[in-house]
Amino acid sequence: MIVSVLVLVFISVKAQDNTSTIEQIIADIFEQYSEDTDEEIDFESFYDELKTVAENPIDLNNATRENFEKLVFLSDMQIENILSYAYSFGTINTIYELQLINGLDMTDIRRILPFVYIGAKNIEYPKIYWSDIKRYGRNEILYRLDRGIELRKGFKENITESEITKPKYLGSAFYNSLKYHFNLKERIMFGLTMEKDAGEAFLNQAKKGYDFYSMYGQINNVGRFKTIVVGDFRANFGMGLVIRQGLSMGKSSYVLNVIPRNSGLKKYSSTDEYNFFRGTGCTISFGKVNATAFYSNRMIDADTLNNSFTSIYKTGLHRTESELLKKGTVNKQVLGTNLIYTLSNFQIGLTLVHTLLNINLKHEIYPYNLYYFSGNKQTNLGLNYRLRMHKFNVFGETALNQDLAKATINGVMYSPVSQVSLVALYRYYAPDYNSLYANSFSESSSISNEKGFYIGAEILPFKKWKISVYSDSYKFTWPKFGVDGPSIGQDYLLQLDYATRRDLNMYWRIRYEQKEKNYLNENQALNEIVSTTKASIRYQLVYTYGNFSFKNLMEYNVVQNYSTAMTYGFTALQDISYRFRKIPLKIDLRYQFFDAQAYENRFYTYEKDLLYAFSIPMIYRTGSRMYLNIKYDLTRNMSLWFKYAQTIYSDDKNIIGSGNDEIIGNRKNDLRFMFRYEF
Numbered sequence: 001m002i003v004s005v006l007v008l009v010f011i012s013v014k015a016q017d018n019t020s021t022i023e024q025i026i027a028d029i030f031e032q033y034s035e036d037t038d039e040e041i042d043f044e045s046f047y048d049e050l051k052t053v054a055e056n057p058i059d060l061n062n063a064t065r066e067n068f069e070k071l072v073f074l075s076d077m078q079i080e081n082i083l084s085y086a087y088s089f090g091t092i093n094t095i096y097e098l099q100l101i102n103g104l105d106m107t108d109i110r111r112i113l114p115f116v117y118i119g120a121k122n123i124e125y126p127k128i129y130w131s132d133i134k135r136y137g138r139n140e141i142l143y144r145l146d147r148g149i150e151l152r153k154g155f156k157e158n159i160t161e162s163e164i165t166k167p168k169y170l171g172s173a174f175y176n177s178l179k180y181h182f183n184l185k186e187r188i189m190f191g192l193t194m195e196k197d198a199g200e201a202f203l204n205q206a207k208k209g210y211d212f213y214s215m216y217g218q219i220n221n222v223g224r225f226k227t228i229v230v231g232d233f234r235a236n237f238g239m240g241l242v243i244r245q246g247l248s249m250g251k252s253s254y255v256l257n258v259i260p261r262n263s264g265l266k267k268y269s270s271t272d273e274y275n276f277f278r279g280t281g282c283t284i285s286f287g288k289v290n291a292t293a294f295y296s297n298r299m300i301d302a303d304t305l306n307n308s309f310t311s312i313y314k315t316g317l318h319r320t321e322s323e324l325l326k327k328g329t330v331n332k333q334v335l336g337t338n339l340i341y342t343l344s345n346f347q348i349g350l351t352l353v354h355t356l357l358n359i360n361l362k363h364e365i366y367p368y369n370l371y372y373f374s375g376n377k378q379t380n381l382g383l384n385y386r387l388r389m390h391k392f393n394v395f396g397e398t399a400l401n402q403d404l405a406k407a408t409i410n411g412v413m414y415s416p417v418s419q420v421s422l423v424a425l426y427r428y429y430a431p432d433y434n435s436l437y438a439n440s441f442s443e444s445s446s447i448s449n450e451k452g453f454y455i456g457a458e459i460l461p462f463k464k465w466k467i468s469v470y471s472d473s474y475k476f477t478w479p480k481f482g483v484d485g486p487s488i489g490q491d492y493l494l495q496l497d498y499a500t501r502r503d504l505n506m507y508w509r510i511r512y513e514q515k516e517k518n519y520l521n522e523n524q525a526l527n528e529i530v531s532t533t534k535a536s537i538r539y540q541l542v543y544t545y546g547n548f549s550f551k552n553l554m555e556y557n558v559v560q561n562y563s564t565a566m567t568y569g570f571t572a573l574q575d576i577s578y579r580f581r582k583i584p585l586k587i588d589l590r591y592q593f594f595d596a597q598a599y600e601n602r603f604y605t606y607e608k609d610l611l612y613a614f615s616i617p618m619i620y621r622t623g624s625r626m627y628l629n630i631k632y633d634l635t636r637n638m639s640l641w642f643k644y645a646q647t648i649y650s651d652d653k654n655i656i657g658s659g660n661d662e663i664i665g666n667r668k669n670d671l672r673f674m675f676r677y678e679f
Contacts, residue, residue, distance in 0.1 A: 022054045022114050023611070029073045029111070030614060031606040033252050043614030044270040045234070046072075046247055049262065050115070055138070056186040059119035060092045069263070072247065073111055075256035075458075076393055077413045077421050078103045087344075092118060102418035105460055107499060128187055128222070137184040141677045144610065146175035146198065149669035154199055154319065154660030168660050169199035169319045176202070177271060178210075190217040190231075195271045199319030199660075211318055214276075218267040226290060227283040232268040232276050235294055236260065237338045237351045238384035239397035240440035241407045241429075241447060245275050248439040253495045253509065255456035255470040256423050258411060258441050259395055265294060273316025274300065277334060292338040299328035308360045320660070331358040345388040351399075354379045355436055368479045371405075371432040371448065378402060380435045391415050397440075405433040407447055409440060411454075419461070425454040431478035443489065449478045466497040484527045487516035503544040511536050519562050530562035534600065551575035559600040569601030570594070571619065577608075584633035589626075596620035610641040610674040623649035623666075641674040 026047050049070060058067045063086070068079045078101075085101045086092055095118060098109050155173050158165035177195040182188070194210040201207030216231040234245040240260045249257045264283060268276040281294025301313035303326055313326045336353040357376040363369050382399035396410030411425035427441060431449040438447035441454070452474030459467040472491040479485055492512045499505035513534045518527040536557035543550050554572045561567075573592035580586070588608045596602055602620035608629045609615045619625065627645035634640060649656065649666045656663040 022051065025111055025114060026050045027606070027608070027614065031616070032254055033072075033247065033250070044272075044612050045266075045268070047612055047614070048269055049266070052183065052186055053115045055183070057115055057117045060086065060095075060116050061119050063116075066263075069261040071112065071115055072249075072257065072261050073254065074108070075103070075254070075413070075421065075423075076259045076395070077256060077415050077423075078108065080388055080393060081415075094118065103415060103421060105466065107466075107497075107505075128184070133184055133188065137182055137188070139679050140179075140181040140183075142177075142179040142181075142612065142674065143676075144175070144177045144613075144672070144674045146670065146672045147173055148198065149671065150663045150665065150667065152199075152657065152660060153662040153664075170321070170324075171196065171199050171201040171204070171207070171319065173198050174202075176210075179269070181269065187220050187222075188218075189220075189267055191215070191267070191269050193269055193271060197317055197319065200317070212271065212273050212316065214268065214271075216267040216269060218265075224284050224286070225282055226285050227265050227281075227292075229265045229267060229282070229294075230280045232278050233281060233294070234266050234268050234276055235281070235292075235336060235437075236263045236266070237292075238263070238349055238382050238399075239395070239409050241384075241397050241399035241409065241438055242351045242380045242382035242435055243336065243353050243437040244439040245277075245437060246439075248441070250441055251454075251470065251472060251491065251493070253468055253493065253507075255468045255493070256413065256421055256458050258423060258425050258454065258456070260440065265292060271316075274312075274314040279334075281336075288342055290338075290340045290342070292336075292340075294334075294336050296332070296334040298332060300330050300332050301326045301328065302330040304329045304359065308362045310361075310363060312361075332356075347386040349384045351382045351384070352380070353435075353437065367484065368481050371434065371478065373434040373436065378434070378436060380438075399433070399435070399438075401433055401435065403432060405430045407433040407435075407438070419459060421458045423454075423456045427452055427454075443472070443474045443491070444476070444480065449476050449480060451475055451477065464499055468495040468497070469493065482517050483529060484518055485529050487529060489513070489515040504542070506539070506541040509536075509538040509540075511538075532562070532600070533560045534558070547579050547581060549575075549577040549579075553605065555603060555605075557601055557603075559598065561600070564598075567597040567601055569596035569598075569603060569620070571596070571603045571605065573605060575608075586631045588629035591624070591626045592619075593624040594619050595622045607645070610643060610672055611639075611676060613672070613674075617647075619647075621649050621653070622651045623647060637678045639676045641672070641676075643670075643672040645670045645672075 030043055030046055053070050065079060065083060068074060068082060081102045095113065098104055098112065151173060154169040155167050157167055175198045179191065179193050181191040193214040195212045196202050196210050200211040202210070214232045216233060219228045220226065236244045236246045240248050244260055246262060246266065248260050265281045277294065277296030278298035279294065279296035281292065283290055283292040302309040303311055303313060309330055318324050318327050333356045334353065338349060338351045340347065340349040355378045360376045361374050363372050363374055379402040380399055382397050384397035385395065387394045391414055393413040396408065398406065398408040400406055407429040409425065409427040411423060413421065413423045415421045425441060428451040429448050433448050435447060440447050442450055443452065444450060452472060454470065454472040456470035461467060470493050475486070475488045476483065477486050493509065495507055495509040497505065497507045515532050516529050517532055519530040521528050534557060536555060538553065538555040541552045552574055557569045559567050571592060571594040573590055575588065575590045577586065577588045590607065592605065594603060596619065599620055602618050604616045604618060607615040607617065607627060625647045627643060630642045632640045647668045654664065654666055656668050
């Protein structure tokens, strides 16, 4: 009976072409991690890594922890349970056995299926021959073109009675990128990325080509070499206190996923023009020990003055004369190494990174940035560990910088029964600890000046139901930007998921935040530190009917500031997707209206977009937004994407944006186009 049910479930999962495509699964996972953050998260790399896994699935009978860590939607406890099951029962004979592993519900299994397969035990990596490159290699060419219909202020001439001033932006209003990727079964990979942002010069007197070029090459599993990278790459090790340039696990509805994943050296193919290295590196395996070394030498953008610079310019935008003056003004060299020793239930790693700048970084001193990194040399050393003891997983990392300032993060996961999983995490980042590449679990964007305690729980009380909850209390022991003294905060989340069957699921989410910030009282000489509270509730329903897919979402929030009256925000949206049966065409439609009284009431809602693109626009004020997204497969190897989006504001303001990005009027229209050719 159980086997029959599992067979039916598996068949239904494999058949749902219109609801569980790999693209949609990846987008759904990424949405959970990024929907409540102001930070720009690199979706291109996130998508590329999971898509590569889907094209080269993980063999459940030969998989390691490193393989499963590529599936970022799995918790550390779930990975341990899968590995423990395979170790205890030997060969996994059928995909249906996933149902027997503790901590995996049907939602998890549906997400796992596109990324795994059942293979024979102990298959070694075969040799690579030149003939394999042509026979089995996969090539991909992507061309993308974007344009905002309304001209922003920076593109317009300024006409006055006395003179006519040229536009501030040196280039056209088009965004354009061209990419090429080659992948031979994840053993050999190389590619090229070229990009110009809207406003950057392209083919004119100011520029004879693209503004940004990036190349990479990567070889995996050749002899003792696990990885060799050349060109542009990223490095990720430990819990991220020393270095993590990829996605780091933070607070989200995946309440157990607090440990960073996918460590090591990785090729870089994104269009982010700052967060990567340019050079070479390799990882060599000596049995239970993996040794990594890497070197990077590249020019970065910065505001330079008198043989020093005040800040690093990270946007990658070079549209105006002043922005061009910042391009490639500082040389940055990075030398790093990592050693990892792994046993069946224990792992320990050591990471050392040294950075050398050709000129000094000198901040304009304020109380909040007194401990920021300055000078031209930085060294960080970190020791990370992981230990499994019965039903406990213990993990952490402790790091020091050149001034012996400390950062440490330590946690434990525990699953008393298969229906309950718990995690507790403590962090302490000294005010004077700093690392240019740190990216770990934190409330603020920097790994410095913070201590806190996080607890999370995932409970499966009944069939089809899941409860996710977390609580995070934190303190900043030194002033920070916008807060002129020590401050505290709390963050709570409760989410209830209900999935009746494969074509219907919903959740209810409640979130509560309390933070402190400056308040300027006219009767006082100094700013007063006051509390700000924000509470929100969200309901989402996703369901399918035939070739139609629907998504409904409603969210309401209230913000209470010390200095102002309570403000509110409300948004609701309707998505409709349709995949035609007889023609290779898929259409996505959305209509959304919103009413956010203040910036603090802003909303983040995921939108479907072009391939390798991901949109979570920040929305506030009062108005509506709609978009049309179309995908059409010209042939088996060629596909087109088109997106049109429009935002209309209905409040009294007749202006959108500010500075050179200012648009006069209450409408904003955007067009996006992409062409992909695979061969």
